[in-house]
Amino acid sequence: MWFNQAKCDIYMGTGAGTKLLKEIGNAQCSVKISSPYLSPKMVDELVWLHKKGIKVTLITSDKFDSRSYRQEKSILPLVVQNRHLDEEANLVRKKWFLTQRILMTGSVALALILLILTIASYNSIYILGLGIAFLLFLCSRYARRKTKHIKIYSYTYSSLFPFKVFVAPDSYQINDMFIHGKIYIIDGHTAYLGSLNFTESGTKYNYETRIRVTDTEAVRKIEEEFDSLYDHPGLAFFGIEEWGRSIYTEPINQSSSELRVTFS
Structure with a gap:
C-alpha cells in the first residue's frame, strides 16, 4: 500500500x-x-x-x-471451549457406575455379616464366605475402571x-x-x-x-x-x-x- x-x-x-x-x-x-x-x-x-x-x-x-x-x-x-455430551455413552457409564456401587456395597455388607456370624456362633466356617465378598470387591473395582475410561465428552x-x-x-x-x-x-x-x-x-x-x-x-x-x-x-x-x-x-x-x- x-x-x-x-x-x-x-x-x-x-x-x-x-x-x-x-x-x-x-x-x-x-x-x-x-x-x-x-x-x-x-x-x-x-x-x-x-x-x-x-x-x-x-x-x-x-x-x-x-x-x-x-x-x-x-x-x-x-x-471458547465447547463441551459436547454423548448421551448414549453417558448412559452406559452411569450403568457401570451403578453396578460398581451395588457390588461394592454388597461386598462390604456380606463381609460384615459373615464376621458377625463368625463372632456370634464361634464357628469359623463363615470365614470361607469372605472369598465371595472379595470376588464382589474385585468385580466392583473392574466396574470402577470401566467408568473411568468411558469417553462421554468431545470438544470443539x-x-x-x-x-x-x-x-x-x-x-x-x-x-x-x-x-x-x-x-x-x-x-x-x-x-x-x-x-x-x-x-x-x-x-x-x-x-x-x-x-x-x-x-x-x-x-x-x-x-x-x-x-x-x-x-x-x-x-x-x-x-x-x-x-x-x-x-x-x-x-x-x-x-x-x-x-x-x-x-x-
Whole structure:
C-alpha cells in the first residue's frame, strides 16, 4: 500500500499509547488491531470492548512477547471451549457406575455379616464366605475402571471475536513474511501506525514512535490493507481448534463425585 500527503499527528517518546488507549476505550462500533506482540491485560481490554458490543478484530503472531510468555497466555480469553455430551455413552457409564456401587456395597455388607456370624456362633466356617465378598470387591473395582475410561465428552472450539495468529517464519519455516507492522483502526475513521505493540510496555513505558491519522481516504486505505492482511491466502495461521487443544484440557468424563446416577 502507498498513500501520499496524508495529514497526521506525530508522537515520539514514552506513553505513546496514552491517546490510543483512550480512543480504543471510547470506540463506538469497531476496533481493528494488528500487533505481533500482546499482553494479557491489553487483551482483557478487547474482551471488555467485545462485551460492550464493539466489533473487535485482531491480528497477531505466535512470537514470544517481551516477557517471554507464549501467546497462549494472552490468547486464552479469546478461545471458547465447547463441551459436547454423548448421551448414549453417558448412559452406559452411569450403568457401570451403578453396578460398581451395588457390588461394592454388597461386598462390604456380606463381609460384615459373615464376621458377625463368625463372632456370634464361634464357628469359623463363615470365614470361607469372605472369598465371595472379595470376588464382589474385585468385580466392583473392574466396574470402577470401566467408568473411568468411558469417553462421554468431545470438544470443539470457537473464538470470542475474530482473530488470527499467523505463523512466524522462524517458528515452523512455513511463512516467509513476519507480520511486524502495528496497525490500530478505531471506528473506521481514526488510525494509528507506529512502533508500539499492544502491550503494557509498548503503550505506556517504552520509547516508541506513532502517528495518528484521521484523513478519510488514508484511513480507508489502511483499513483495506488490514482486511487484506487478515484474509491473506498465502499466510499460514494457527486454527482455532489447534489453539483450543493447546490451551485447554479435555477430560473424557466427569469425576465420580460429579456423576449422578439417574435414568430417564
